[in-house]
Amino acid sequence: xxxxxxxxxxxxxxxxxxxxxxxxxxxxxxxxxxxxxxxxxxxxxxxxxxxxxxxxxxxxxxxxxxxxxxxxxxxxxxxxxxxxxxxxxxxxxxxxxxxxxxxxxxxxxxxxxxxxxxxxxxxxxxxxxxxxxxxxxxxxxxxxxxxxxxxxxxxxxxxxxxxxxxxxxxxxxxxxxxxxxxxxxxxxxxxxxxxxxxxxxxxxxxxxxxxxxxxxxxxxxxxxxxxxxxxxxxxxxxxxxxxxxxxxxxxxxxxxxxxxxxxxxxxxxxxxxxxxxxxxxxxxxxxxxxxxxxxxxxxxxxxxxxxxxxxxxxxxxxxxxxxxxxxxxxxxxxxxxxxxxxxxxxxxxxxxxxxxxxx
Amino acid sequence: xxxxxxxxxxxxxxxxxxxxxxxxxxxxxxxxxxxxxxxxxxxxxxxxxxxxxxxxxxxxxxxxxxxxxxxxxxxxxxxxxxxxxxxxxxxxxxx
Numbered sequence: 001x002x003x004x005x006x007x008x009x010x011x012x013x014x015x016x017x018x019x020x021x022x023x024x025x026x027x028x029x030x031x032x033x034x035x036x037x038x039x040x041x042x043x044x045x046x047x048x049x050x051x052x053x054x055x056x057x058x059x060x061x062x063x064x065x066x067x068x069x070x071x072x073x074x075x076x077x078x079x080x081x082x083x084x085x086x087x088x089x090x091x092x093x094x095x096x097x098x099x100x101x102x103x104x105x106x107x108x109x110x111x112x113x114x115x116x117x118x119x120x121x122x123x124x125x126x127x128x129x130x131x132x133x134x135x136x137x138x139x140x141x142x143x144x145x146x147x148x149x150x151x152x153x154x155x156x157x158x159x160x161x162x163x164x165x166x167x168x169x170x171x172x173x174x175x176x177x178x179x180x181x182x183x184x185x186x187x188x189x190x191x192x193x194x195x196x197x198x199x200x201x202x203x204x205x206x207x208x209x210x211x212x213x214x215x216x217x218x219x220x221x222x223x224x225x226x227x228x229x230x231x232x233x234x235x236x237x238x239x240x241x242x243x244x245x246x247x248x249x250x251x252x253x254x255x256x257x258x259x260x261x262x263x264x265x266x267x268x269x270x271x272x273x274x275x276x277x278x279x280x281x282x283x284x285x286x287x288x289x290x291x292x293x294x295x296x297x298x299x300x301x302x303x304x305x306x307x308x309x310x311x312x313x314x315x316x317x318x319x320x321x322x323x324x325x326x327x328x329x330x331x332x333x334x335x336x337x338x339x340x341x342x343x344x345x346x347x348x349x350x351x352x353x354x355x356x357x358x359x
Numbered sequence: 360x361x362x363x364x365x366x367x368x369x370x371x372x373x374x375x376x377x378x379x380x381x382x383x384x385x386x387x388x389x390x391x392x393x394x395x396x397x398x399x400x401x402x403x404x405x406x407x408x409x410x411x412x413x414x415x416x417x418x419x420x421x422x423x424x425x426x427x428x429x430x431x432x433x434x435x436x437x438x439x440x441x442x443x444x445x446x447x448x449x450x451x452x453x454x
Contacts (some may be wrong), residue, residue, distance in 0.1 A: 039370045062416050062449050063405040065370065079374055080401030085409055 001321045002031040002172050003073040009358050011315065011323055012054065013047035013331065017349035019056050021074060021255060022331065024346070027076055031235060041094075042064075043127035044312060047357035048100040048109070048124070053173070055125050057095030058110065065095050067111060069125045083119070085129035090115045097157040097312075098125075098149075104164055116169045118181070131149040131181045134167065139203040145174035146206050146225075153311060154210040158217045166210060166220065166235060173205035174222065176235050187235030192226040209253040209311045211287075215260035215294035221290070223253040223265050223311075230290050241290025242358060246277045252314040256337065261289040263323055264296075264338055274308065281305035283314070285338045299341035300332060312353030325351035360385045361434055362442045363421075365395060367402075368449040375399045382442070388419060389430035391445065406447065416450035 004010035005024045011022040011030075018035030019042045023029055040058035047054055059065040059193065064331035069079040084092055094114045101108035109121040111128070122264040134152075142247035143150060151170055157250040166187070180219060182237030186347035188205045196204050206225035213219035220231045222238070227248040229238040242248040256262035259291045264285050269277045276282065301307070307326040315323045322334040324341075332341045364380045368387055370376070383394030389411060389448050396403040411430035420441050421435055437443050 038373070040374075060370065062368075064408075064414065065400075066405070068374070076376060077374060078401075079405075083405060084403065084404070089409070314376055 001033045001215075003033055003075075006088070006359050007317070009356070010047075011085045011331070012047065012353075012357060013059075013330070013346075013348065013351050014042035014045050014056070014353040015326060015349040015351050016311070019058075020345075020348060023342060028335070030169065032348075033074070035349075036070075037068055037077060039239050040068075042352065043094060043096050044098050044353045044355075046078055046098045046100060046355055048337055049357075050100065050103060050106060052359065053124065053209060055098050055100070057098050057110065057136060058101070059094045059258070060141045060171050064254060065092050065113065067095055067098070067109075067128075068122075068190065069124050077125070080126055081128060083130070084111075084131075086115065086117055086135065087130055087132060090117070091136070092117070093149065094150045094151065096153040098156050101157060101179050102159065102162060110155045110157070110165075112155050114151035116150045116152040116172065118152055118155070119165055120160070122183070133182055134175065134184050137174070137175070137184050142201070142203045143169060144204065144287050146170040148311075154207075155260050156210060156212050156220070158212075160217055163212065164234070166212075167220070168207040168210040170208065171206040171225075172203050172206055174210060174220075176233055180206055187231070187234065188238070190231075190238035190240075191222070191229055192240075208251045210254045212259055214256055214258050219260075219289070221253060221255065221263055225249065226269075228253075228265060228290065241286070244293040245284055246295075249274065249310075250308040251311040252309050252324075254314040254316045256316055256339070257318050259287070259337075262287045262337070263290075263297065264314055264316065268316065275306045279304045279306055281307045281342075283322065283334075283338050286355075296338035297341070298335070298339065299334075313351060313354075315354045315356040317356035321356060323354050323356060325354040327351065333346060360384050360390075360447055363391055363394075363434065363441045365445045365447070367395075367447055368417075370444045370449070371405055371447075374405075375402065375441070376448065383435055387430065387434060388413065388427060388432045391419075391434065392430075405411045417448075420446045420448055 011026040013020040020034030097112035119128040154168035156166040228242040247267035385391035413428035
């Protein structure tokens with residue numbers, strides 16, 4: 001089974017039937033390895049560049065949630081997840097999101113779970129401590145489950161200040177801490193929740209994905225159930241940047257890792273069937289922070305293409321690579337920032353997430 | 360206290376890289392799980408919920424007979440053998 005070697009570019013796929021790795025070899029050909037963690041429903045896989053370890057968030061209907069760690073690129077896994085339990089008795093059912101902290105915090109990993117909560121590891125994902133302050137937030141009674149359950153699905157850390165973090169909870173909204181998680185503040189002003197009696201509540205928002213701008217960590221973007229938004233002030237206020245998109249609804253979003261203002265999303269027709277408008281599968285790109293959008297579909301299937309991309313189904317790398325992974329088990333890649341696409345893999349299990357890395 | 364020869368479900372054997380049954384000393388379900396967790400760190404949450412009872416759809420079978428699923432439930436003594444044979448059987452369902 002071909003696994004990424006030193007210096008090689010690779011993708012990590014979480015699927016409902018295990019994890020897969022795609023390694024870029026011979027200048028553009030991709031080799032697929034897997035399933036790893038076969039039989040586990042893998043929601044998210046990341047590479048921790050500090051340790052060269054793979055970390056996978058997975059669950060099994062009988063055997064529960066786990067964070068598995070591999071130091072040999074998926075040949076073997078360790079899975080001691082001591083402490084991954086809500087102290088208030090709430091059930092941890094799925095591991096949705098993993099985030100390795102920066103170089104200044106060796107060993108620190110963050111994980112977001114359903115039922116919504118945040119955990120921290122300081123020993124490289126061997127044991128976990130709950131961030132109880134988040135679940136103790138006074139707004140918690142107004143949190144509700146979305147279609148994927150009540151999950152904390154996105155964790156962002158400010159690269160300038162390790163004390164500042166953002167989490168996105170569906171359906172509660174965006175929360176920010178400026179003091180390493182001691183206190184949390186809802187950051188949803190300007191975001192709509194059209195499905196609630198009060199369309200602009202403090203919490204109760206169905207945020208689908210939250211991303212940080214490449215160069216300016218004060219700028220965030222979110223794909224929400226009810227629109228696409230940008231914040232220029234660390235989430236304090238949000239403005240609608242959905243004009244020009246064929247639909248305000250969608251799940252995934254990713255920012256270009258180097259180019260400020262450039263991000264990608266996959267709009268879906270809402271709210272009845274949640275499929276690509278007109279069966280034309282496309283990634284949409286902005287290069288100006290959402291002021292304008294371009295449909296990018298050269299090389300993507302154009303007709304009868306009812307492909308769904310889940311919230312972690314878009315990834316981008318430093319070299320202009322953009323990757324989109326579908327619930328139908330298709331993986332497409334672009335080498336030119338979404339101008340053109342080609343199929344990397346098909347017939348995989350339903351893909352829940354894709355991440356890009358380089359050893 | 361019985362000497363138990365424990366076989367885990369295949370998906371956990373694969374995950375934990377266990378090829379052979381694990382032998383532990385145990386008088387109760389909790390003892391058995393504790394012994395397994397000492398041998399294979401992190402195994403307990405795969406077998407039990409936070410209350411220590413076996414996870415739903417997981418059955419502990421000793422010498423061919425299902426036994427209790429609560430932590431304090433006793434394991435039967437060996438029947439004419441040095442060891443009891445314990446199997447964790449996972450329900451077969453799903454797609």
